[in-house]
Amino acid sequence: MWWSALGVTLEDVRTAVVVVEKGGLIVSANGVAQSVLGRSLEELVEQDFHDLLHRDLHGHPTPRARCQLRSVILAGGTEHGDAEWFARGDGTLVQMSWLVAPCSLGPERAAALVLLYESKGAPPDDGVHEGLTPLTELDRLALLAETTTQLTSTLDIEEALRRLAALTVPRLADWAVIDLLTERDEVRRALVAEQRDGILVEREDLQGPMPPVPEESPMPLSRALRGAASSLAGPATYQGVPDSGIAVEQGRLFNETGMHSAAIAPIRGLRDVLGALTLGRSKRPGAFTAADLPLLEDITRRAGLALDNARLYQRQRKVAETMQRHLLPQLPTVPGVDMTARYVPAPHASSVGGDWYDVFALTDTAHALAIGDVVGHDLDAAAGMAQVRNMLRAFTWSQPEAKPSAVVTQLDNAVKHIAEVPMATMILATLTRGDDELWQLCWTNAGHPPPLLVSHDGRARYLTDAHGILLGTGVIRPRPDVLTTLPPRTTLLLYTDGLVESPHSSIDHGLDRLRRHAASLAHRPLDSFCDLLLEQVRPNDNDDDVAMLALRTPPLK
Template sequence: MNVPAGDAGRSLAAEGERTFQLRDLSDAATYVVDDAGHIVGINPRAEQMLNRAASTLLGKDAHDLLHRGKYGESLPRSRCVMRQALISGETRQGHQEWMERGDGSLIAVSWMVTPCRIGEGGQGALVLFHGESAPTHAEGQPRPSASSMPELDRLALLAETTATLTSSLDVDETVRQLIRLVVPLLADWGVVDLLTEEGGVARVAVVHYEHGVRVHRRDLEGPMPPVPQESSMPLSRALRGVTPALVGPQDYQGSPDSDIAVRQRELFEETGMHSATIVPIRGVREVVGALTLGRSERSGAFTSADLLLVEDIARRAGLALDNARLYERQRRVAETMQRHLLPTLPRVPGVLMSARYLPAPDASQVGGDWYDAFVLSDGATGLVIGDVVGHDLDAAAGMAQVCNMLRAYAGEVEKPPSEIVNRLDEAVVRMAETTMATVIFARVEQPAGAWRLRWTNAGHLPPLLVERDGRARFLDDGSGLMLGTGLPAAREDAAVELLPGSVLLLYTDGLIESPGHSLDDGLARLARYASSLVDQPLGSICDALLAGVRPSDNDDDVAMLALRIPG
């Protein structure tokens, strides 16, 4: 909850003690945190010792802002004894912990943390501290309670968590890797609940380690009831981003306060978990979900030190999931924009056309591939295939600009393809954002009864022409520099007759390129497949080429435009 700056008169009550106000503690530096660890009150003495104004402290996470190691390094939550005192809900005290002051210097403090009530029914903790003039190690100084893992193994696990979870930009893969990291190392059961973009909750993973393998309990996964803001049950609190908790079946023996608490009680009954940790999964801006780790077969219960470790793991998972969701949103935006820009193919008497667009399988690999077809002012049909360099939203935006300019220039005057593309190249160089692209612009025309293709190629892969008898050849003529280089380009036009029954294919590199094979191998494969399909319906040819030619290890998008002269 938010507390106005300077509200040192806020009423608080220590557990079992009289009501008091922060201004009553004039000799001790004091601040108050809510159940999420955010500072909600501070007295003048603490402002003075920390060299920080209340306005810079209120609402901030006390651990992230203040708690440091002895050399000023950021302190992992799993090693912070003051953080452990907060989540344990017990009164604890200690010596020679370090806080960072407003000027970046460190101050060694002795401290005490005790639970308190905030306002009407709110829970938090009161932190009192004073500086140590001679920092020395104090006998009996509290340290994190015993953990099921040695310290070096804990640090290694956190390092592996960071490296593993940041290697993927796919939400499902990140969840799978998270479960793999903690089950069975820390728990027999791993449960992940994620908040959906629509505001609901989905239980996306329930995994049990049995007989040496991780088994997904699909029957326990699926949509979850909504999270009531007033619920005090551990899962509801975690999904709201408040303090993590050590939980057991006893926490769900009373009357549940919500439907989601009923589902959680059923989870404990079904799994037989006798000890569990429930921690929020926090992203950069908001809570992403919650992680529940449970023990049913192993006898040891989770400790508060284990809880801090799981909290650290969940924070790393939250950042990874946040990034994955961001990339998925970016992909949806770019893909929607691309699909809206891709045209409805015109009906041209005497010509059949079909097109396909396939987005990249990786959410991060949004490209700038496009196709276009339109009737020109002189009755000819314009064909375009292009690819803006890059695999991100900028590439998709660049594609939209290049596509629209080409349409405008081609429809303005009746000029050869090479002159249209030269004019387009001049415009691309002047674009505010540096853009490079490959493109083929072609005219399909019937000047004297026979159909003819006239085209120019700005750095793109050559069109493929397959005759009625299956003979295939790549149209390598008319090739020149790609768009956006800023170099002078002497572009040429090329022409070829389109015989009845022949199929023309324009495509982007996502159809044939593969990290494991050469470009020539991909072109040869395309020619073989297309030759064997020439007598199929045009749409079936496109589908078969996507299924049979596109390499499985290609993470690029694909645009394809096919044309047939019926015979």
């Protein structure tokens, strides 16, 4: 190289020098460059200079087509630039000026020397390079559009908060802190997060319950939680005698995070103040200014609408869950028999649906078992399910000696004339203990997936007899009954089709999958048996609710 002919090496140059071939790949770098960039020679060589190092103010790679430095390298020209940002190995940014000069690495191998040196002619401290205002109007609109899209596409509050933090860190700040007001006007520090190695990391030790909002405090966070306008803050804001518990916590936040500047804005819903967003800077040198606050307020305005929607959805979901708990019964105690049930709502619908189960005593020695599925998984289906279940209880209780098929036939006739149910499937069974101390199951199946019988040694089979037509068709056909003896330590599983059906595979595939997994879990306690079946068998693409009723017979004495 030309400097070798002069007896000069890269290490003799007292400023950072990176050698880049004409295609943009790094060939070499001196020790000063390695120190400034926080990267070893091995981490630099063969990497694209632009992609690895060049960044904008917010730490994002600059677009290749708009990068003057890259264009000069590719063109083999000479040019310099002032006060641009480069990424260090630890993820922080360093502001350097640059000078590009062409050189040769050998015959027909053009390259460039990139000298990086401390910015001497940096722009004056007018806030332009320190606040959020370097965002162009197009960048600002893009950020707000992304905020709206990201936050309104989820109804999970915790996920919305994480997305809000990811949108603002590190693009606008080093820290995102979100405080929420509960419906009881209590304050919870819901999220304190920074980005490390490209991953959003939460500081759980700084999260949790907060003191109440003081009514008269002039401190920035207290004012924001009362709905006042956004404001700026720094460590000095909280260095005096604290006027409230919130001020104490804010002082601790600044100390723990190292924030030297913060911007705080209220998060307002349609009717109430929902909380506050604090953006803080600890690594980047520039402080927030008043010019940054309008963008922050635009972001929190969108966040407030999204959180309002999520809270409304969660209220409705809570009502639905309460309704479901009242609709689905508590299981009675059947002496000698272990019994449990599960209900999982449809993932993309209300928390209620048409799937149900029931167990109730008929006599001192007999119990009725039922599981069913009314078409749909919404509030209408839940209402229809309640009608069917209540009528079934009444018919079964009034005829304790009747065969299950007779009760289901009566129920089918009633459904057509009384209940607002289009169609439904179900299994009705009676469980009794015989003179030989073995448990017997007499059942009929109205178009429902067959019961699964699993022995303790891992043999599993479906009870495919007693299959009849579903409810609500208007077709009259005889319904069969089948009596089966349940061996000791046998598990009987009744379930709805949401456990085995998938839009992308056949029902036979789902039934085979259930049988194999149930056989492998035969030795598990009944609760674990059911939980693992839900985890391992339920299809990921299933959009239906699931009900399960399982019982296990005791060993022989």
